Amino acid sequence: MASVMPAPSKSRLLLSGNEAVARAVWEAGCHVAAAYPGTPSTEMLEVISTYPDIYAEWSVNEKVSLEVAIGAAFAGSRAFCAMKHVGMNVASDALMTLTLTGVIGGLVIAIADDVGLSSSQNEQDSRFWGRFAHVPVFEPSDSQEAYEMTKLAFDFSEKHQVPVILRMTTRINHVKGLVTVGERIARPNTGGFKKDPARWVMTPAGAGKRIPLMFERDGALKAESEQSPLNVVESGRDARVGFVTSGPAYMHVKESFPDAPVLKLGLSCPVPVEKVRAFAATVDKLVVVEEVEPLVETELKAAGIACHGKDILPKQGELAPNVLKPAIAKLLGEPVPENLAQPAPVFPRPPTMCVACPHLGVYYTLSQIKNLTISGDIGCYTLGAGHPWNALDTTISMGAAMGIALGLDKGRGEADKDKRILAVIGDSTFLHMGMQGLLDIVYNRGNVTVLLLDNRAVGMTGGQPDPGSGRNIYGEPAPRVDFAKLVEALGVKKERIHVVDPYQLPVLFKTIREEIKIPEVSVIITDRPCVLIDDYKKQKPYEVIDEKCTGCGNCVEVGCPAIHVTRREKAIKPSGKEVELQFVRIETAVCTGCGLCVQPCAPEAIVHAEPRRPMRLVKH
Amino acid sequence: MSEQNVTNILVVGIGGQGVMTATEILAQAAIALGHDVKKTEVAGMAQRGGVVSSHLRFGPKVLSPQIMPGTADLLVAFEAAEGLRWCHMLKPGGLVLLNTAHIVPPVVDIGLYQYPDDPIGEIKARGYQVHAFDAMAIALELGDVRLGNTVMLGAMADHLPFPAEALLDAILQRFAAKKPQMVELNRKAFEAGRAAEKSASRAESAEPVPAQ
Secondary structure, three states: OOOOOOOOOOEEEEEEHHHHHHHHHHHHHOOOEEEEOOOOHHHHHHHHOOOOEEEEEEEEHHHHHHHHHHHHHHHHOEEEEEEEEEHHHHHHHHHHHHHHHHOOOEEEEEEOOOOOOOOOOOOOOOOOHHHHHOOOOEEEEEHHHHHHHHHHHHHHHHHHHOOEEEEEHHHHHOOOOEEOOOOOOOOOOOOOOOOOOOHHOOHHHHHHHHHHHHHHHHHHHHHHHHOOOOOOEEEOOOOOOOEEEEOOHHHHHHHOOOOOOOOEEEEOOOHHHHHHHHHOOEEEOEEEEEOOOOOOHHHHHHHOOOOOOOOOOOOOOOOOOOEEEEEEHHOOOOOOOOOOOOOOOOOOOOOOOOOOOOHHHHHHHOOOOOOOOEEEEOHHHHHOOOOOOOOEEEEOOHHHHHHHHHHHHHOOOOOOOOOOEEEEEEEHHHHHHHHOOOOOHOOOOOOOOOOOOOOOOOOOOOEEEEOOEOOOOOOOOOOOOOOHHHHHHOOOOOEEEEEEOOOOOHHHHHHHHHHHHHOEEEEEEEEOOOOOOOOOOOOEEEEHHHHHOOOEEEEEHHHHOOOOEEEEEEEEEEEEEEEEEEEEEEEEOOEEEEEEOOOOOOOEEEEEEEOOOOOOOOOO | OOOOOOEEEEEEEEEOHHHHHHHEEEEEEEEHHEEEEEEEEEEOOOHHHHHEEEEEEOOOOOOOOOOOOOOOEEEEEHHHHHHHHHHHEEEEEEEEEOOOOOOHHHHHHHHOOOOOOOOHHHHHOOOEEEEEEEEHHHHHOOOOHHHHHHHHHHHHHHHHOOOHHHHHHHHHHHHHHHHHHHHHHHHHHHHHHHHHHHHHHHHHHHHOOOOO
């Protein structure tokens, strides 16, 4: 992350796309910036919070973050909000009416699409929102452009009184490149909020009058797009194929076909159709290279411009040179470059829960209980679907554990009549969108046991604070939500609310077993912090006494990455059943002494490590 | 180097090993020498023990940030099986600088997958060169396992298109700013890594070349 004191103007810095946007937001004189953490967008707000003279906040969800930005822009200040692609699904209710009111202060919304699915549940294309909401979309191709376009987007937003979407992808957000930075230009808000109900109060009558203005604005945006220097033709001497492209795909096109003519779309919505038509006339074949959906391609075809696109390129994933080169060779009837060396088959390394993670106790316990259907949610605890726990059955969207659990209950068939329905959700996801679902379960008398895993942080994105942390984005003390009181206020009976230490396995097991038998809603709150945040205190590490280990493998089922199997042996039980014994050791150097593995170890082979033993991370 | 005079270095390992920091330092060294630089990670959920591959491209002008299969000039593997996983990214016959550490994930521990018996042998069988050394042991000998990534940087020092001193400067500058008490230890770690790589290189050239 960039340092607290901003680097001086004209410095050339190695910045990620997220850091570059943050710098530009600050330089643009933006006053208010809000976001909910989400990979790959998170660092934008983290970095903004290190700059002076700008208010930054972690909001409870993306919709609220956009609404905070809208309010600031209505008040005449420049405002910014950032989210991952799926965040806009949540925020879109606000966006779709914001487009009618427009803004006074410039409002830029950075949306980070996870093209390539590095850390998301889907790969949706946020450029659709530009079409759906009739708002312009800017698409940077690297950090320098992300920086420049963010500043331009604020000016553009004010000029047309329209929110601007800055569409980024993982390959922009998380790539570092050199950026020449400038100075902050302060923009004191002198005008203030102007009372104007016809504009700011969107009743049906009011909205009806604003819709024609939105269409009028469409025309102005179209004219801008046709003339914008962000939409630029780069000539090339090999005119067999000309490319229309945007975002990171532009760099891949230039890398792959340095001699080809390219029309680069920086202001990609609305599409500058006439500019493309003129460009198309200068090349033999026109190919649209866009990640993910064929949006520009479809619009060009509708305008009668012949082009290739998703007929020769994939609709999923990144359009890197190793995808582009063979596709274009094939189009030109040239020999397709031969397959290079293939990757060696090596075991996968799926993400796992951290050593001593409090969720380990929860999933170990759930894996020991039969006859459960577990609706899960989005966060580290989604990993409970993996090995060795296999204790999570659904994941759809933020907060969905609640509604889906209720639906599993109400929609249960004869085959499931004895199944217990359990929902698992983290603190941040619960506050984001889960509370309403719980209220629905209570109100409609659902038979669901809710496990609310309160680890006081947004764990998966790096331990950012939330209203359950007691800290704000600056690390300052902030009011902390009391989950037990909150769920009681939503209508869960006091005797059905339990706060449990997830490291106390017998208590956790007993509480879950008892609550799932009771045919009404219960909430079990676990209350130990994420191991990645300062609230977590390490304890004395453990080790295994080799001679005492019987190879039962119970500790392996906890799933802690500090436990390693040293050897396996086949054995015959007195019952005659063949079992595989797993003898273990503990990576003492990384063990933080949570004690979870000690509890299922019958032979008491796990003991506190002797101090000053040589610590080794290496297994030979 | 590629046609556009761009150098491609791929650094791979596991979340928490300092792969991204090492590449960042390497990038700073290249910038100090006037190169354009792009650096990209396929980190996924790196903080959760996943695979990390960090692409560094530098030269007069860098367009795409990604190194394509078969085009890496150098592969630096912080873990043995990761060296095998990524070796196809190298140019034919290319060089892997490899830490011999084996870091075993839970899916191997619970018996779903096997850790390869001889990752170095498999890499060589695919026609690549390997200079292998135990970076963790070197770091521990110096007293701190976190020196591992400086050891790895030291190992790269003689395989870059610029003088080793430029890389050392970038490392020391970083520590002078953040942890001045660590400067001398890092200098030692750098030199130890450099020496370990040299001796691994000599050992390899003494071995008869296997029949292709």
